[in-house]
Amino acid sequence: MLTSRRNEIVTASVFMAPFVLIYGAFFVYPTLKMVELSFTNAPLIGDGAWVGVKNFSRLWSDRLFSVAVWNTAYFVVLSVIPSTVLGLIVALGVNRLKGWLQSVTLAAFFLPYILPVSVVYRIWNWIFDKDFGVAQYALAPLAGEPLAIFRIIPLFIPAAAFITTWWLLGFNVLLFIAGLRNISSEIYEAAELDGAGKWAQFRRITWPLIWPVTALVLTIQLILQLKIFDQVYLFSIGRASNATMVMVQYIYREAFVQNHGGAAAAASMVLFLVIVVLSILQFQVLRAGGSGR
Amino acid sequence: MHSVELRNVSKRYGAVQAISDLSLSVAPGSFTALLGPSGCGKSTLLRMIAGLEEITAGQCFIDDVDVTLTPPAKRRIAMVFQSYALYPHMTVRQNIAFSLSLAGQSRKAQDEQTGKVAKLLQLEALLDRRPAQLSGGQRQRVAIGRALVRDPAVFLFDEPLSNLDAMLRGQMRVELAKLHQDLGATMIYVTHDQVEAMTLADRIVVLDKGRISQIGSPLELYNSPANKFVASFIGSPGMNFLPVTIAGAASGRAKAKLAGGAMIETPVRSVGPFPPDAELGIRPEHFALVAPDAPGSALTGAISLVEHLGNSTILHVDTPAGPLIVEGEGNLAAKAGENVGLAVDSDRAQLFGPDGNAL
Amino acid sequence: MSAAAANARPAADAARRLNRLRAFDSVGLFMTVGTLALAVLWAFPLYWALVTTFKPESEVVKAGLQLWPEHFTLENYGHALFDTEIGHWYVNSLVTSGATTLIVVFMAAGAGYAISQLNFPGRRLFWWTILASFMVPFQALIVNQFVLMSQLHLINTLTAVVAPQLIAPVAVIIYKQFFDSVPRDFREAAVIDGAGEFQLFFRVYLPMNWGVTTALAIIVFIGAWNNFLWPFLAVTEQEKMNVTVGITQVFDAFGVKYARELAVSMLAALPVAAIYLIFQRRVTQAIMLTAGIKG
Numbered sequence: 001m002l003t004s005r006r007n008e009i010v011t012a013s014v015f016m017a018p019f020v021l022i023y024g025a026f027f028v029y030p031t032l033k034m035v036e037l038s039f040t041n042a043p044l045i046g047d048g049a050w051v052g053v054k055n056f057s058r059l060w061s062d063r064l065f066s067v068a069v070w071n072t073a074y075f076v077v078l079s080v081i082p083s084t085v086l087g088l089i090v091a092l093g094v095n096r097l098k099g100w101l102q103s104v105t106l107a108a109f110f111l112p113y114i115l116p117v118s119v120v121y122r123i124w125n126w127i128f129d130k131d132f133g134v135a136q137y138a139l140a141p142l143a144g145e146p147l148a149i150f151r152i153i154p155l156f157i158p159a160a161a162f163i164t165t166w167w168l169l170g171f172n173v174l175l176f177i178a179g180l181r182n183i184s185s186e187i188y189e190a191a192e193l194d195g196a197g198k199w200a201q202f203r204r205i206t207w208p209l210i211w212p213v214t215a216l217v218l219t220i221q222l223i224l225q226l227k228i229f230d231q232v233y234l235f236s237i238g239r240a241s242n243a244t245m246v247m248v249q250y251i252y253r254e255a256f257v258q259n260h261g262g263a264a265a266a267a268s269m270v271l272f273l274v275i276v277v278l279s280i281l282q283f284q285v286l287r288a289g290g291s292g293r
Numbered sequence: 294m295h296s297v298e299l300r301n302v303s304k305r306y307g308a309v310q311a312i313s314d315l316s317l318s319v320a321p322g323s324f325t326a327l328l329g330p331s332g333c334g335k336s337t338l339l340r341m342i343a344g345l346e347e348i349t350a351g352q353c354f355i356d357d358v359d360v361t362l363t364p365p366a367k368r369r370i371a372m373v374f375q376s377y378a379l380y381p382h383m384t385v386r387q388n389i390a391f392s393l394s395l396a397g398q399s400r401k402a403q404d405e406q407t408g409k410v411a412k413l414l415q416l417e418a419l420l421d422r423r424p425a426q427l428s429g430g431q432r433q434r435v436a437i438g439r440a441l442v443r444d445p446a447v448f449l450f451d452e453p454l455s456n457l458d459a460m461l462r463g464q465m466r467v468e469l470a471k472l473h474q475d476l477g478a479t480m481i482y483v484t485h486d487q488v489e490a491m492t493l494a495d496r497i498v499v500l501d502k503g504r505i506s507q508i509g510s511p512l513e514l515y516n517s518p519a520n521k522f523v524a525s526f527i528g529s530p531g532m533n534f535l536p537v538t539i540a541g542a543a544s545g546r547a548k549a550k551l552a553g554g555a556m557i558e559t560p561v562r563s564v565g566p567f568p569p570d571a572e573l574g575i576r577p578e579h580f581a582l583v584a585p586d587a588p589g590s591a592l593t594g595a596i597s598l599v600e601h602l603g604n605s606t607i608l609h610v611d612t613p614a615g616p617l618i619v620e621g622e623g624n625l626a627a628k629a630g631e632n633v634g635l636a637v638d639s640d641r642a643q644l645f646g647p648d649g650n651a652l
Numbered sequence: 653m654s655a656a657a658a659n660a661r662p663a664a665d666a667a668r669r670l671n672r673l674r675a676f677d678s679v680g681l682f683m684t685v686g687t688l689a690l691a692v693l694w695a696f697p698l699y700w701a702l703v704t705t706f707k708p709e710s711e712v713v714k715a716g717l718q719l720w721p722e723h724f725t726l727e728n729y730g731h732a733l734f735d736t737e738i739g740h741w742y743v744n745s746l747v748t749s750g751a752t753t754l755i756v757v758f759m760a761a762g763a764g765y766a767i768s769q770l771n772f773p774g775r776r777l778f779w780w781t782i783l784a785s786f787m788v789p790f791q792a793l794i795v796n797q798f799v800l801m802s803q804l805h806l807i808n809t810l811t812a813v814v815a816p817q818l819i820a821p822v823a824v825i826i827y828k829q830f831f832d833s834v835p836r837d838f839r840e841a842a843v844i845d846g847a848g849e850f851q852l853f854f855r856v857y858l859p860m861n862w863g864v865t866t867a868l869a870i871i872v873f874i875g876a877w878n879n880f881l882w883p884f885l886a887v888t889e890q891e892k893m894n895v896t897v898g899i900t901q902v903f904d905a906f907g908v909k910y911a912r913e914l915a916v917s918m919l920a921a922l923p924v925a926a927i928y929l930i931f932q933r934r935v936t937q938a939i940m941l942t943a944g945i946k947g
Contacts, residue, residue, distance in 0.1 A: 011849045012772035018755075019763035019824065020778075027785055027819045030796035037796060044795070045802050093687025096680065107932070108691040111698065114928045114935075115921050116878035116896040122917040123701040126910055132713050134700060166697065174936055175943055198679045220943065227791045230880045234900060248791045248881075255795045256885070268792040276787045345840050366846035378837035382859045392845035395855075443845070 037265035044261045055266035064242060065267065068250040071157055075228055075246060078161035080221040086165065087172025087217060088210070092202075094173060095180050106177075110170030117167075117230040124163045125150075125235070150235045156244040160231050167231075168224075172217050179213030180206070223279050226271070247271050294321035295356050295369075295446035295479045297342060302351030304337055304503075311337050312503040314351070319447075319481060324473050326494035327483045328526070334503040335483045336451055342481065343449055344368050355446055371440030372449040375456060377432050379424040379439075386411075386420040389438045410438045413475075429457045430465055437472065450482040454489060466492060487527050491515070499523045516641075517562075521572065521649040530577050530607060534645070535615045537573045547644060547652070549573050553613025555591050559642040561652045571652060574643040577607065577620035581636040582627070590634030592617075599627055610635065705729065705915040712911045728915035736916055740891050741898035745923075748813045748883070748894055749876035756820045756872050757865060764827025765853050769839070779828075782821045790816065791881065798885055812886040813894065817876055822942050823868050830861045867938035870931055874924050895920040 038055055042048025059065050094105050112120065127135045130148040139147045149159045183206065191201050229248035236244060245253070251271065255264035297319040304312040312334045319325050327335040340346040342353060344365035352361045360368045379388050387394075389410055390403040398406075411417045414434045424432055433453055440448055450469075454462045470493055473480055484490055490497045491511045499506040499514065499522070507519040518524035524532050537549040540556065547561045549571065557573060585593045594612030606625040610617045610633060619635065627633065644652040704712055705728050707721040732738055766772070767779055797816045798807075806812035834857060842856050858865070883894045890901060899920045902913055928935050 008770055008849075009772050012766045012770040012775075015762040015766035015770070015849075015853070016772075016778070018759040022755075022759060022818045023781070023785075026797070026800070026816050027788075027793075028781075030793045030800055030816075031788055033796045033799070034793060037799075045799060090687060090690065093683045093690075096684055097687070103932075105688065105691045107929070108695040110936075111925065111928065112694070114874065114878075114924050115698075116924070117880050118896050118900045119917045119921040122899065122914055123697050126701060126704065126914060127697055129910070132910065134717065137717065166694065169694070171939065171943075174939055178940055216943065223789075227789045229791060237900075248794075251791070251795065252885075255798070261795060261799070264795045268795060272788060272792040275789055275792075279787070343840075343844065345843070365840075365844045370844065372841070372844050374837045374841060376835065376837050378835070378841035380838065380856060380860070382862070391842070391855075395842075395846045395851055439841075439845075 034265050034268055037262055038269045039266075040262045042261040043259045044255050044264075046261075048262055051262065055262050056270075058263065059266055059270065064245060065250055067243065068245045068247045071244060072226060072228065072246045075157050075161055075232075076222060076225045078158055079164045079225050080218060082161075083165040083169055083172055084214065084217050084221060087169055088176050088214065090169065091173045091176030091180055092206075095177055106170075106173070109173050112167050113170040115167070118234065120163065120167050121231060121234040124166075128159070151239060153243045156235070160228075160235060164225070164228075164231060168221075172221070175213055175217055176210065179210050183209050219279060223275055226275055226278070294477065296321045296354075297447055297479065297481065298354040298357075299338075299342070300352045300354070302338075302341060302353065303349050304334070304341060304346065305349045310503060312341075315503070315505060317498060317505065317508075319479060320496075321479055322477050323495045324480045324482065324493055326490035326497045327481065327500060328485070328487060328490040328497050329500035329506075330485060330526070332502070333500040335485075335500050337503075338500070339372075339449055339451055339481060339483045342447070343370055343372050369443075369446040370449055371443045371445035371447075372451065373433075373436045373440055373453045375452045377424075377436040377453070377456075379432055379435055381424055384421050384423055385416060385427070385435050385438075388424070388435055389416075389442050391439065392443050406442050407438075410442045413441070414438050430461055430468075433457070433465055434468075446479065448478055448480040450480065452483055452485070454484070455486070462489075469493060487529065491527070499526060517651070518574075518643065519651055521574070521645045524574050524643060524645070524651075528576055530618050530620060532574045532576050532643075533615075533617050534572045534574050535617075537571055537644075538569055539567045539571055539644070542567055549644060551592070551614035553592075555614060557591060557637055557639050557642060559639045559644060561644055563652050567652060568646050570647060572645045574645060575617075575637060576641065577618045579638040579641045580617070580619040580621075581638070582608075582619070582621055582625065583634040583636050585632045585634040587634050587636075589636040591637045591639075592635045593632060594635070596627055596629050596631050596633060599625075599629055608633075701914050702918060704911055705918050707911055709909055709911050728911045729919070731912050732916040732919055736902055737890050737893075737898060738895065738916060738919060741893055741895035741920075744810060744813075744892060745877055745894040745896070748810050748817075749873050751810075751814050752817045752876040753869050753873045755814070755818055756823055757869050759818065760820060760823035760868070761827050761858060761865065762853075764824050765831055765857060767824070768828045768831035769852075769857070770849070782824055785819065785821045790819070794881065794885060797882070801886060808887050808889050808892055810892065813883050816882055817879060820872065823872065826864060826868060826941055827861075830864050831857055834860060863934075863937075864941070867934050867941060870927060870934050871938035871942065874927060874935070877924050 039050060039052060040048040041051045041055070090109060094102060094109070097105055115123075127133050128149045130136070130146045135149075136146045139149075147155075149155050187205055187209075188201060191205055196204065227248055228246050229252065232244065232246050233241075233249055233252070236249075241249070247267070248271065251264050251267045254260045254267060297317075299315060299317040301314050301316055302312060303310070303314055315338070317338075327338055329335050337346060341348050342355075344360070344363065348361050352359055354360065355368055355370070380391065383391065386404075386407055390407045393403045393406055407420070408417075411420055414437060416431070416434055416438055419427060419431060419435075424435070427435065436453070453469075454465055457465060466489060473493070482490075482493060494511060496508060497511055497514055498508050501522050507514060507523045509517075514523055514527050518527065521534065525534070535551055537551050537557075540548040540550045542548070542561060542565055545560055545562075546558055547567060549557050549559060551557065551573065559573070561567075581589075583590045592612045592614055594610040594617065596608050597611050597616075598609040600607040600609075601624060603624070605623065606621050606627065608619045608621065608625070608627055610619055612635070617635070621627075646652050703719065703721060706724050706726070707718070708723055708725050708727065711718065711722055763778075767775055793816070801807050801812040801815065804812075806815070838856055838860070839852065842852055847855070877894075878896055879894075880896050884897045887893050887897065890898065893901065899913075899916050902916055
């Protein structure tokens with residue numbers, strides 16, 4: 001188009017200015033600083049000396065850090081897989097409904113997703129309350145006595161994963177429903193004429209065609225749950241939390257409790273790298289697996 | 294009344310030469326059609342006149358003013374797009390008045406201008422509707438209205454009828470013709486449909502791969518095509534081409550020998566020398582059906598297919614000279630498998646050399 | 653094949669199909685009933701919490717399962733409204749979420765437009781930066797965001813709460829994609845009509861994508877309202893907290909008061925729940941948009 005080059009650049013600058021300023025100040029700068037900080041022994045606020053990779057080697061030998069990594073992985077497995085599988089099942093079920101019943105049912109699954117995490121915490125803290133929580137009606141008979149779920153270390157992560165699934169299932173259901181709706185009903189009709197039963201239809205039509213959505217949901221949930229903090233922190237209030245620590249919690253502790261800025265930055269770097277690598281890897285693998293079918 | 298002139302313009306996209314050294318003069322008040330198949334460069338040419346594409350080399354003049362480097366808004370052109378580009382979030386009134394509003398005109402002035410245009414195009418009742426609520430024909434009128442309100446020097450049309458169904462297309466063609474009559478404005482019209490070009494234009498520019506193949510009035514192009522490309526593009530069903538050898542030529546006429554032995558004598562424009570091998574072009578409507586053994590019958594053959602259109606009949610005939618398409622008036626009582634004789638209006642036939650140019 | 657067998661064949665086929673239809677139905681019925689039952693289970697926790705807030709504390713700690721309050725009361729909400737800082741928290745949440753939404757939408761639309769429609773040096777670089785920023789989780793940056801806010805003396809201000817939340821690459825990407833999909837004809841027609849870039853942006857591109865703006869605004873608002881981690885770190889004074897953080901700071905001096913705590917929580921969730929219930933389609937549309945980007 002016949003506009004002067006200089007004019008175009010000036011105009012573009014005006015459009016981009018807010019973005020560049022905000023991004024520069026609150027993304028690029030902190031990211032660079034994080035990298036720098038991870039190589040120093042600075043406290044949270046203030047300067048420190050360059051220590052090279054000492055922070056990282058310290059992480060390697062820090063038992064608490066490996067506990068945090070392990071817990072995070074454990075949490076991810078317990079939340080990503082069930083919520084994805086259940087999401088698909090629920091989507092299949094909801095998709096069969098029609099009209100207002102479908103809307104109401106979908107809302108039932110989706111409304112929790114809209115709630116702030118602290119409200120979710122309060123609700124489930126109440127339900128699992130040792131003295132008066134309604135869950136004890138089911139739990140107490142099994143265990144012989146009321147259970148303070150979040151004080152029993154082996155149960156902590158599973159319980160948190162369970163609650164997270166309740167919280168986030170609606171998101172998965174939504175995505176799956178959209179994916180299911182994209183499969184033309186004619187394909188199912190043709191399959192039925194060819195003699196395919198319900199299970200065969202699922203295995204040979206639904207599953208392969210919904211695979212891109214499944215991969216997407218898995219990827220999104222994986223990255224999301226690796227960054228878990230809020231629920232775990234909240235449910236650990238008032239008790240020693242070392243055994244149930246997760247990675248972001250470790251970062252928080254190092255920075256805001258122990259005042260080790262450099263160490264926290266190093267842990268942040270590790271988290272960042274893990275997320276980048278895992279997410280790229282997983283997406284490639286899932287995508288290749290899909291096209292190979 | 295306003296003129297447009299292109300002098301030696303070229304357009305290059307990277308390694309691709311879309312237009313090569315093209316010169317064109319558009320007379321004031323004329324309706325000029327740019328006609329050609331997809332990819333011939335007609336849209337590119339129009340957009341260069343509009344200022345939407347840069348002119349790689351050459352100059353463009355509107356009213357003898359060099360506008361080669363002038364931005365589109367300042368060229369006093371208005372354009373009707375193939376998709377009409379009516380803003381879906383604005384009413385008809387707002388769509389038409391958009392350019393006036395951008396120029397900062399007062400609300401009163403805008404309404405006045407819009408009202409005038411709406412009256413001319415019979416859009417008054419639709420002024421407060423949204424484009425989605427309009428029919429195809431109504432949308433086109435709004436697009437024209439948007440162009441009209443700018444009082445441009447030149448109107449540019451980029452295949453505006455190709456999104457309409459056949460019946461609507463016929464109606465809108467008539468409206469466009471009337472519009473040109475009423476306004477007398479200079480209009481440049483891009484199309485790939487030769488019927489549109491033939492019916493609407495004073496002059497047709499036939500484009501082939503970025504070059505002008507021929508310029509002329511519709512009848513000139515029909516009666517005296519300069520080359521095989523123009524001859525096959527104009528007229529439907531298309532012209533028949535039969536391989537011939539030239540047996541001799543004298544005083545403006547040449548004898549062409551068809552495969553199978555028939556001889557046709559036809560006028561030629563060039564003086565020679567004539568190549569031995571050539572092609573003879575005969576339009577389907579320039580045959581007459583006669584009995585196979587009648588004296589006027591130049592060719593005989595068997596009918597392989599009959600297509601009844603009601604007002605005319607198209608016959609596919611296999612002759613020793615080659616397969617032919619013949620068009621006859623009215624409903625012909627011919628049947629597939631019959632043998633027929635074909636008389637040729639040889640004065641209307643056309644010879645083409647191996648390079649495709651008319652002889 | 654005998655005639656009898658030939659006649660028996662279609663009858664057998666029909667019977668087989670009927671059987672399969674019956675089997676088909678039972679699976680379907682199982683799925684439908686199962687889904688509905690699961691939906692009821694899913695809705696129960698929220699329902700239970702809500703019901704608890706309408707019971708007096710004495711009833712809450714009583715033994716036995718009361719699915720409906722014996723004595724319906726609003727005293728818990730009264731307490732929540734008058735005995736906590738919830739008024740301040742609400743205002744803080746409104747201000748920070750509103751500011752975040754306005755700034756993000758404005759900034760993302762502008763940047764998305766420039767990257768989509770304009771040609772300027774560094775355009776590619778910006779685009780790759782945005783895509784790369786996806787990979788950097790906010791959680792990894794909390795330390796340095798805090799340090800930055802501290803250096804700017806912004807800790808415990810609403811500005812500090814807003815600032816890091818303005819990084820929303822998803823919004824820019826969505827705008828860019830939608831602006832890309834506007835047919836070129838509209839741009840050219842407007843240019844011929846004399847429109848400059850700003851006029852194009854405000855009068856053509858933005859209005860034509862109004863639905864996107866609405867959906868994004870809603871989703872950014874909800875996200876900002878629900879944000880816990882960063883507001884938690886940035887603000888320690890109760891008065892300056894947003895409501896999501898505030899409700900976790902409510903501890904009664906005289907032991908746990910379940911109904912009251914829950915009432916405060918319900919109030920915290922009310923605005924976003926209302927937004928969802930009213931704008932259901934926009935919200936789900938926005939979720940789909942952002943998820944599509946991640947794919």
